Amino acid sequence: MGLLTIGAFARAAGLTPKALRLYGRVGVLAPAAVDSESGYRLYDPRQVPLARLVAQLRRIGMPLAQIRAVCELEPAAAAQAVTAYWRQVSVDTAARARLAGLLVDHLSEGSATVSRTNRTVAVRYAAGCDTGAVRDSNEDVAYASERLLAVADGVRGPGGAAASAAAVDALTALELADGPAVDLLTMLAGAVTDADRVVRELATDDHQPATTLTALLRSGTHLALVHVGDTRAYLLRDGELSLLTQDHTWVQTQVDQGRLDRDEAGAHPQRAVLVRALGGGQQVEADLALRAALPGDRYLLCSDGLWAVVDRVALFSTLSAAADPEHAVRALVHDARAAGAPDNIACVVADVVAV
Numbered sequence: 001m002g003l004l005t006i007g008a009f010a011r012a013a014g015l016t017p018k019a020l021r022l023y024g025r026v027g028v029l030a031p032a033a034v035d036s037e038s039g040y041r042l043y044d045p046r047q048v049p050l051a052r053l054v055a056q057l058r059r060i061g062m063p064l065a066q067i068r069a070v071c072e073l074e075p076a077a078a079a080q081a082v083t084a085y086w087r088q089v090s091v092d093t094a095a096r097a098r099l100a101g102l103l104v105d106h107l108s109e110g111s112a113t114v115s116r117t118n119r120t121v122a123v124r125y126a127a128g129c130d131t132g133a134v135r136d137s138n139e140d141v142a143y144a145s146e147r148l149l150a151v152a153d154g155v156r157g158p159g160g161a162a163a164s165a166a167a168v169d170a171l172t173a174l175e176l177a178d179g180p181a182v183d184l185l186t187m188l189a190g191a192v193t194d195a196d197r198v199v200r201e202l203a204t205d206d207h208q209p210a211t212t213l214t215a216l217l218r219s220g221t222h223l224a225l226v227h228v229g230d231t232r233a234y235l236l237r238d239g240e241l242s243l244l245t246q247d248h249t250w251v252q253t254q255v256d257q258g259r260l261d262r263d264e265a266g267a268h269p270q271r272a273v274l275v276r277a278l279g280g281g282q283q284v285e286a287d288l289a290l291r292a293a294l295p296g297d298r299y300l301l302c303s304d305g306l307w308a309v310v311d312r313v314a315l316f317s318t319l320s321a322a323a324d325p326e327h328a329v330r331a332l333v334h335d336a337r338a339a340g341a342p343d344n345i346a347c348v349v350a351d352v353v354a355v
Contacts, residue, residue, distance in 0.1 A: 003032055009043035013051035019058075020051075028068045029054055057082070061089065088283075121221050121293050125149060125350040126325035130333045132305055132341035137161065139211075140303045140346035141168045147175045149348045150215035151231045153303040155277065159209030163199045167213045167278050170195035174217055184217050184224030185288050192226055192278070192286045199279035210279035213286075214245060214301050216350075218293060227287040229277045231346075232307050234315065235291075236298040241316040245287065248276035295354035298325075302332070305343035310335045325349040 010017045023029035024041065029051055031041035043051075050071060057067045062085055070081045125144035131137070139154035141164040152167045154160030171191050195213065202209045212229025225233060230247040246252065250273040278284055298319055307315070310332070318335055322328035328349040336345045 003042035004045055006031070006041045006043065009045075009048070009051070012045070013048050013055065015051055015055055019055075023051075023054060023064070026064050026068065028064055028071065060086065120355040121295055121352050122146070122355050123149075123218060123293075123350050123352055124325055125348065126329045127348045128329040128333055128346070130305075130337070130341070130345040132344050133337060134340075134342045135344055138344050139164055140305065140344040141165050142301075142346040142348050143168045143172070144348045144350060145175055147218050148172060148215065149299065149301055149350050150213065151301040151303055151346050151348055152214075153212045153229065153231050153305075153344070153346065155210040155212075155274070155280075157209070158204065158207045159202045160211065162202055163209035163211035163279055164213075166198045166202065167195045167211045168215075170198055171213075171215055171217070180219070184219050184222065185290055188215070188217055188224050188226040189286065189288060192228065192284060196278045196284035202279070208279060210274070210277040212248075212274065212277055212303070216299060216301065221293050223291045223293045223299075225287075225289040225291060228284060229274055231301065231303050234300040234302075234319075236300070236316070236319045237294065237296065239320075241312060241319065243312075244289070244291075248274060250275055293352045295352055297352040298328075299350045299352075300328075300332075300347060302347040303344065305341065305345040306332055306336050306347050308343070309339035309341065319349070322349075325351055 004012065006017045006020055010020055013020075020029065020041070020043075024031055029047065032044040032047065033042045034040070035042065054067055054071065057070065058064075062070070062082075066085065070078050073081060123146055125146075127142040127144040129138060129140050129142050139156055139160035141150070141152045141154075143150045148171060150168045150171055152164035154162070154164035171188075174187050174191055177187055192213070199209060199211060212231040214227045214229070214231040214233050215225070216233065217224045217226075225244060227233065227245040228248060230249050231245075232247070233244040235242045235244055253275060274280060276285060300315065300319060310318075314335060315332070318331045319328055322331055329347055332347050332349070333345055
C-alpha cells in the first residue's frame with residue numbers, strides 16, 4: 001500500500017493539513033516520510049486510526065503534550081489516562097460552575113442588602129478547644145483572627161492532630177493577602193488544595209491522616225466560606241439560627257437520597273463516616289460560598305464534638321444569651337461537657353459589628 005499525500009491523508013483522517021503540520025511539529029503525529037525534493041509530507045494509511053484518535057482527543061480539549069503521552073501508551077493504559085483526564089475536567093468544570101453561580105448570586109444581591117453592607121464592619125471573635133470527657137488526646141483545632149475563622153477535626157488515629165493543624169496553617173497565609181471580595185473564593189480554593197497536599201504528605205506506610213475543615217475568610221463586608229467534612233458553620237441573624245454547611249458524611253448522603261430520615265441518621269452507627277475530607281479519597285472537593293457580613297451577625301464554627309451532642313435549640317439558646325464571643329465559647333464547651341462530651345470539642349464564635 002502506497003503512501004498518501006498530506007491532502008489525501010487529511011481527508012481520510014478527518015483532519016486539516018494545517019492540523020497535521022502542527023501535530024508533526026510537536027511530535028504527536030509525524031509523517032511516515034518527507035519527499036527529499038519537493039518537501040511534501042507523506043503518510044502511511046496505517047496511521048489513519050492514530051490520526052482519528054488525536055482528532056477525538058483534541059475535540060474533548062486534551063492538550064497536545066498530554067495527547068502525545070496518551071498515544072505512546074498501550075490501549076488499556078491509554079483508556080485509563082483518558083478517564084483520569086476527563087474526571088479532572090469534570091471536577092474543574094464543576095468548580096468553575098460553582099464559582100460562576102456564586103458570583104452571579106453576589107452580583108445580584110438586592111439593594112437592601114447592599115445598603116447594609118456598605119457600612120464598615122469589624123469582627124470580634126473567640127476560639128476554644130477542649131479534649132472532652134472521654135478522649136485522652138485532642139485532634140481538633142480552633143483558630144480565630146480579624147480575617148480568618150477556622151475549625152478542623154482530625155480523623156482519630158495517628159496523625160489526626162497533625163492533619164488538622166496543617167489544614168488550618170495552610171489557610172493562615174491568606175490573612176496577609178489583600179484583594180477584592182470576588183477573589184476570596186479563588187484564594188480559598190487554592191489554599192484548600194495546598195492543605196490537602198500537605199495532609200497527604202503526612203502519610204505513613206500503613207496510615208493516611210485526614211481532617212475536616214470549615215473556615216470563613218473576610219474581606220471588608222464579605223465572608224468567603226469553605227467547607228469539607230462534618231465540621232459546621234452556623235449563622236445567628238435576626239433571631240434565627242441557620243446551618244450554612246452540609247455534612248459530607250455517609251448518613252447525610254442516605255438522608256439526601258431518602259433512604260434514612262434525620263432521626264435514623266442521628267442514631268446510625270456509621271453517622272461519623274466521612275465521604276469527603278482533606279487527605280481522604282482521590283481528590284479534595286470543597287464547598288464554597290460568598291456571604292455578606294452584616295452588623296449584628298453572630299457566626300459559630302464547630303466540630304461534631306459540639307453539634308452532635310448539643311442540639312440546635314440549645315445552640316440557639318446559648319448563642320442568643322451570651323454577651324460576647326468569649327462567654328459564648330465558654331458556655332458552648334460547658335454545654336457539650338454537660339451532655340457527656342464523648343469527643344473533642346472545638347468552636348469559634350465571631351460577632352460582626354459596625355464601625
